[in-house]
Amino acid sequence: MVKFLPLKQAVAENLNNGDSVAFEGFTHLIPTAAAHEAIRQGFRDLTLIRMTPDLIYDQMIGMGMAKKIIFSYVGNPGVGLLRRARDAIENGFPRSIEIEEHSHAGMANAYEAGAAGLPCAVFRGYRGAGLATVNPNIKSVTCPFTGEVLAAVPSIRPDVTFIHAQKADRKGNVLVEGIVGIQKEAVLAASRAVVTVEEVVDTFDDLHPNLTVLPRWTIAAISVVPGGSHPSYAHGYYARDNAAYLEWDEIAADRDKFQEWMQANVIEKSADDFAARVEHLRKAA
Amino acid sequence: MSDNPDFTPNEMMTIAASRALRNDDVCFVGIGAPSAACNVARLTHAPDITLIYESGTIGTAPDVLPLSIGDGELCETAVTTVAVPEMFRYWLQGGRISIGFLGAAQLDKFGNINTTVIGDYFHPKTRLPGGGGAPEIATSSKEIYITMAQTRRGMVEKIDFFTSFGHGEGGDHRKRLGIDTAGPTLLITDLAIWKPDPVTKEFTVVSLHPGVTRQQVQETCGWMVKFAEALDETPAPSELELTTLRDLQARTKAAHEGSGKAKAA
Numbered sequence: 001m002v003k004f005l006p007l008k009q010a011v012a013e014n015l016n017n018g019d020s021v022a023f024e025g026f027t028h029l030i031p032t033a034a035a036h037e038a039i040r041q042g043f044r045d046l047t048l049i050r051m052t053p054d055l056i057y058d059q060m061i062g063m064g065m066a067k068k069i070i071f072s073y074v075g076n077p078g079v080g081l082l083r084r085a086r087d088a089i090e091n092g093f094p095r096s097i098e099i100e101e102h103s104h105a106g107m108a109n110a111y112e113a114g115a116a117g118l119p120c121a122v123f124r125g126y127r128g129a130g131l132a133t134v135n136p137n138i139k140s141v142t143c144p145f146t147g148e149v150l151a152a153v154p155s156i157r158p159d160v161t162f163i164h165a166q167k168a169d170r171k172g173n174v175l176v177e178g179i180v181g182i183q184k185e186a187v188l189a190a191s192r193a194v195v196t197v198e199e200v201v202d203t204f205d206d207l208h209p210n211l212t213v214l215p216r217w218t219i220a221a222i223s224v225v226p227g228g229s230h231p232s233y234a235h236g237y238y239a240r241d242n243a244a245y246l247e248w249d250e251i252a253a254d255r256d257k258f259q260e261w262m263q264a265n266v267i268e269k270s271a272d273d274f275a276a277r278v279e280h281l282r283k284a285a
Numbered sequence: 286m287s288d289n290p291d292f293t294p295n296e297m298m299t300i301a302a303s304r305a306l307r308n309d310d311v312c313f314v315g316i317g318a319p320s321a322a323c324n325v326a327r328l329t330h331a332p333d334i335t336l337i338y339e340s341g342t343i344g345t346a347p348d349v350l351p352l353s354i355g356d357g358e359l360c361e362t363a364v365t366t367v368a369v370p371e372m373f374r375y376w377l378q379g380g381r382i383s384i385g386f387l388g389a390a391q392l393d394k395f396g397n398i399n400t401t402v403i404g405d406y407f408h409p410k411t412r413l414p415g416g417g418g419a420p421e422i423a424t425s426s427k428e429i430y431i432t433m434a435q436t437r438r439g440m441v442e443k444i445d446f447f448t449s450f451g452h453g454e455g456g457d458h459r460k461r462l463g464i465d466t467a468g469p470t471l472l473i474t475d476l477a478i479w480k481p482d483p484v485t486k487e488f489t490v491v492s493l494h495p496g497v498t499r500q501q502v503q504e505t506c507g508w509m510v511k512f513a514e515a516l517d518e519t520p521a522p523s524e525l526e527l528t529t530l531r532d533l534q535a536r537t538k539a540a541h542e543g544s545g546k547a548k549a550a
Contacts, residue, residue: 026340026369027355051369052417075414077353078316082414089412101401104339105373105421112370124378127464128450129420134406149463179340179360182369212368233357242352242541 002172002216007228007271010194010221011037019159020047022190023056025232026181027077027240032056033228033274034162034196036266039063049158051107051182052077055231055248058084059266061097062258068098070156072107079245083252093255101135106153111182113155114189125151161190164229165214166236168197169204172216178235180212192220196228198237227274230281238281292522294475295434297494299325299530300522302386302432302473311335312384313377313422316354318432319386321533322473324350328529337376339418341367350537354417373418377425385426387419389433391444394487394508395458396431396451396469398423399444406446416448423449428467434475435505442508452486476502478519482511492517 005013015021015038023031023038035056047068048057054076060066062084074085087093102110109121122141126132132151141152163183165176174195176183187193195214200222204213231244251261292300302322306312308331314323316338327334327346335344340355344364351359360366367376376382390413391399400419404410423429429451433439451469452458459468469488472479478492489511490502495518503510522530 027353028340028357028360071415073415073417074412075417077355078351080414081412086412090409101415103416103420104369104418105378108370108373112374123374124425125421127424128447128453128459128462129416130401130406130447131416131420178357179342179355179366180368181340181355184368185370235357235360240353240356242356245352246541 002219003221004172005221005223007033007037007196007223007225010223011041014160014192014194014220015041015043016159017043018045019043020049022049022156022158022161022186024050024161024163024182024186025229026052026179028179028181028232029164029176029183029229029234030054030056030232031162031164031196031228032230032232033225033271034164034194035060036269037271039065039262039266049156051104053085054082055245058082058248058252059262061085061088062094062252063262064094066097068100070100070102072102072104076245076249079249083249084258087255100137101131102138102153103129103131106138106151107156108182108185110153110156111185111189114157115185118155120152120154122150122152156189158186158190160192160194161186162194162196163187164196164234166198166234168195168200168222170200170202172219172222173204174214174216174219174222175204175207176212176214184212184214187214187218193218194221194223195219196223196225198226198228198234200224223271225271225274227276227278228271230274230277233281237283238278239283241281292527294494296522296527296530297519298432298434298473298475300526301478301494301519302430303329303526305430305471305473306331306334306384308333310383311337311381312386313337313339313382313418313426315387315419315422316351317388319388319430320350321530322432323386324533325526325530328533329526337382339369339372341369341372343367343376348536349540350533352541373421377418377421380425380427382422382426383428385422385429387422387429387431387449389431390439392431392433392440392472393442393444393451395453395455396429396472396481396486396488397444397447397453398431398449398451399446401446401448403445419449423451423468424464424466426466428471429469430471430473431469432473435502437505437507440506440508452481455486456484476505487511489513490516492519494519495521
């Protein structure tokens with residue numbers, strides 16, 4: 001049953017060295033605060049799963065926490081490349097990492113299969129695509145009814161998934177809205193899920209009946225971290241800090257500059273620092 | 286490039302690309318150049334076009350160009366927003382997309398695209414972001430439009446990696462792989478409009494932008510360029526098209542650079 005915990009404790013209780021872990025968020029609701037807490041606690045040998053590993057994966061890879069990444073787009077959205085991830089893939093710095101690369105369709109289907117308790121996902125994909133020749137986890141199956149050859153990939157079932165969401169009620173049910181991305185599937189595919197939220201409200205009684213709500217018994221721990229998605233955004237709370245994404249390109253370009261930034265902005269900070277970072281991005285209510 | 290100082294080659298590219306879109310198209314929009322073209326189309330001749338970004342926003346109408354495929358405004362202005370698995374399963378794989386509009390880091394003459402690596406996949410010289418949604422957009426959309434500025438580095442005889450499949454080795458290669466969609470049917474660069482040869486599927490220049498010469502097209506392309514016998518000249522941007530594009534870009538620049546800091550000031 002879900003527990004409300006300080007983020008430090010929620011991360012410590014649910015993440016272990018060597019885990020496969022998804023910090024999901026499809027541009028929206030990226031769980032930055034949770035990733036930064038994982039960085040402060042110094043986990044090693046993680047298999048990092050994410051459709052769109054962006055800044056927080058660049059940061060974890062740059063800090064040497066990842067032994068493998070499973071992804072479908074390793075870029076800074078709209079800006080360009082991820083320079084710490086590149087350094088690891090191209091130069092093995094600060095350590096070499098294994099990569100397993102898919103398409104978005106492949107990852108999305110694999111998460112959905114994980115949530116559905118299936119061993120693999122089947123879809124029409126990867127036709128003529130080079131990934132099928134370099135990723136041994138991309139295989140094919142023949143439809144027993146039509147004979148059509150379809151792509152198959154193993155389902156994604158992380159040891160633990162972290163997401164950020166708008167709000168929880170007092171019982172611990174969680175609401176996700178806006179670009180819902182892969183949040184629900186990533187939670188339901190995982191053995192354990194930790195959710196950071198902007199706020200806790202008394203009840204969800206006044207919500208529209210079809211909104212994306214994750215019942216409290218699907219979640220291990222909830223931590224209240226206002227601003228916990230920055231520089232990503234929380235629909236209805238604060239806007240995306242596009243300038244920060246542009247600035248990251250310069251910070252990550254240099255190994256020393258990266259370390260200095262991480263020291264000052266992650267290692268020496270805490271989850272409580274996030275609220276102030278989004279103050280200027282909050283929308284007039 | 287152009288003798289006409291009133292517009293740049295990049296503006297011509299975006300506007301020529303926007304003209305290719307129809308009011309009843311359902312367009313899966315790639316970020317960057319395609320996104321600008323699609324929104325210019327929406328703001329000029331195709332007000333009812335359905336623009337879809339892979340974050341799950343269907344029928345979106347942003348006031349500024351999104352920096353990422355998942356900016357909040359895409360959701361706020363969309364007809365509906367669906368989860369990512371639904372986006373790829375029901376809407377793309379389900380055959381609902383008429384045009385997939387892609388950009389490219391590397392492109393060959395058969396419309397095959399590389400956005401994955403420069404050099405060997407396992408020992409890359411440069412690791413690029415990769416395909417994202419492109420591998421399946423390229424095969425599940427009814428047609429593919431491609432837009433990119435011409436350079437010899439970008440338009441190459443042989444791409445380093447098949448991120449998304451165009452016409453492969455040309456001819457009926459798509460059919461042989463069981464792909465029943467049309468694939469790349471249009472390439473719009475900063476210099477010209479290209480269409481695939483009906484039989485070989487090799488991209489052929491069918492229209493030069495105003496003031497552009499055949500030589501300029503060849504000098505900025507890594508393969509031997511074929512030109513159609515009846516070569517058109519692309520109509521210059523109209524005042525409405527140019528104003529629409531420039532206003533859109535000015536709003537976008539202000540919004541992205543300022544971030545929230547400017548709003549708070």
